[in-house]
Amino acid sequence: AYTPAYTLTNGQQFSVGGYYTNGDGGGGLFKYDSTSVATTNTGTIFAITSYAGRVIRIPGTPFYRPEWFGAKPGTTNFDSAPAIAACIVQATLNGAGTELGNGVYYISQDIGALVTPSLTYYETAPRVRGVAPGAYVGGVETAFGTTIQRTSETPMFTWAGTDSQIRWGTVFDNVAFHGGRYTNSMVRMRHTKDHFWNNTSFSFSSGAAIEGLNWWDSTLSGAAFSFTGATNGSIGSIHLVNTNYFYPVVLASYVACNNLTFENIRAEPANVFLYMDGTGGSVPINKIAVR
Numbered sequence: 001a002y003t004p005a006y007t008l009t010n011g012q013q014f015s016v017g018g019y020y021t022n023g024d025g026g027g028g029l030f031k032y033d034s035t036s037v038a039t040t041n042t043g044t045i046f047a048i049t050s051y052a053g054r055v056i057r058i059p060g061t062p063f064y065r066p067e068w069f070g071a072k073p074g075t076t077n078f079d080s081a082p083a084i085a086a087c088i089v090q091a092t093l094n095g096a097g098t099e100l101g102n103g104v105y106y107i108s109q110d111i112g113a114l115v116t117p118s119l120t121y122y123e124t125a126p127r128v129r130g131v132a133p134g135a136y137v138g139g140v141e142t143a144f145g146t147t148i149q150r151t152s153e154t155p156m157f158t159w160a161g162t163d164s165q166i167r168w169g170t171v172f173d174n175v176a177f178h179g180g181r182y183t184n185s186m187v188r189m190r191h192t193k194d195h196f197w198n199n200t201s202f203s204f205s206s207g208a209a210i211e212g213l214n215w216w217d218s219t220l221s222g223a224a225f226s227f228t229g230a231t232n233g234s235i236g237s238i239h240l241v242n243t244n245y246f247y248p249v250v251l252a253s254y255v256a257c258n259n260l261t262f263e264n265i266r267a268e269p270a271n272v273f274l275y276m277d278g279t280g281g282s283v284p285i286n287k288i289a290v291r
Helices: 081-093 111-118
Strands: 013-016 028-033 054-058 097-099 103-107 127-129 135-137 140-143 146-150 157-160 171-173 176-180 187-193 196-198 201-204 210-221 224-227 249-252 257-263 266-268 274-277 285-290
Touching: 081 097, 081 103, 081 111, 081 127, 111 157
Parallel strands: 097 127, 103 146, 127 171, 146 176, 157 187, 171 196, 176 201, 187 210, 196 210, 201 224, 210 249, 210 257, 224 266, 249 274, 257 285
Antiparallel strands: 013 028, 028 054, 135 140
16 A cells, blocks of 8 residues: 555645655656545555545556556566566556566566456557667677566466467567577467567577467567577477477467568578477468568
């Protein structure tokens, strides 16, 4: 609960300097509503110690910030995944987007898995944007921007529906995913469609950047892949097919992957990009464009 530093009156607006400390990006303008019984969350609606009602954030922008929900970019031993996920949920439910700032957000949980229980299958697509993607060459950050970096084996972003219920897509712009040396794929698209990821970069040294299963009607444009491991290895790029090869994008043909476009792709090494597994049987992979 929020503990005010002074007496509040109904309708009063006031500013808070930060989430943990002044200037950490989590502050902003708030309003006290003495009659509100709105469901509280960790960033925009708070209960108040010794008061009825709620303190409600006045966003003042069409993009919410993870720092509002407690993210700590640049702090290596802090898991910002719950804060990023909470931000995406609240922004999406309120018709807004999520904006990540300039810096590295370290995570040890799957952001997508934290988000999906709170959104319906046909919810408006979450929109996430960064300032500019951090650029990685040989595993070394060469250009600073917005980066999500994992610190555990957990996939970074899983967006999954079911065989009978397709989950609609997401929009990502100007975000870098830094995966490190973990066996699980960084991003998983399963039983889903209508994703538009623009100017995103992926850096990793084992596993796969993206795993697609029953993934439809999506565009990945302006992507850069930096792979720092060997092109062959003892660990399969995805657990389901165990191909014993590392590739940025792995599509498993036993579940349909259709109408996917990869535009303006830059990959390191240049001859390693896409693997399409044919071990699963009769369901084809169709209409895959790499430009």
